[in-house]
Amino acid sequence: MSLYQLNRCVYDWVRAGEVNSAEGGSGREGFDASAYELSDEERKAFENKDVAAFYQMGLHQVLLNRFARAAGFARDDYRKLLEAFATPEERTGRWQR
Numbered sequence: 001m002s003l004y005q006l007n008r009c010v011y012d013w014v015r016a017g018e019v020n021s022a023e024g025g026s027g028r029e030g031f032d033a034s035a036y037e038l039s040d041e042e043r044k045a046f047e048n049k050d051v052a053a054f055y056q057m058g059l060h061q062v063l064l065n066r067f068a069r070a071a072g073f074a075r076d077d078y079r080k081l082l083e084a085f086a087t088p089e090e091r092t093g094r095w096q097r
Contacts, residue, residue, distance in 0.1 A: 002037050003058055009036040009046060010054070010063050014070045052081050 017028045033046055045053035049071045054064055068078045 002039060002042065005036045005038055006042045006046075006054075006057060007060055007063055009033055009038060009042075010059060010067050013046075014063070014066045017070055051078065052084070055082055055085060 013028060013031055013033070016031050033043060038046065041053070042057065044050075045057065049067075051064065051068050051071075051073065054067065059067075065078070068081075073081070
């Protein structure tokens with residue numbers, strides 16, 4: 001797995017939409033992910049905009065959030081996709097020891 005390349009690809013994709021959108025359109029039409037050394041699994045997740053797969057691969061959390069927003073996921077949709085990976089916190093108060 002080429003995690004650096006995946007992080008770079010996602011960053012560049014998000015950035016392409018921000019920088020090139022002034023010209024009209026989304027600015028991502030000509031983005032070429034084949035310029036990055038991604039594994040087949042990473043490339044498939046990128047093409048399918050699979051946020052859960054990115055999370056499992058270890059994509060940086062800030063990039064994951066930016067990607068989800070740029071890909072059009074609403075905040076609630078994004079949360080629902082990652083709920084399956086959450087672990088409940090088990091806390092007790094000082095008075096419960």
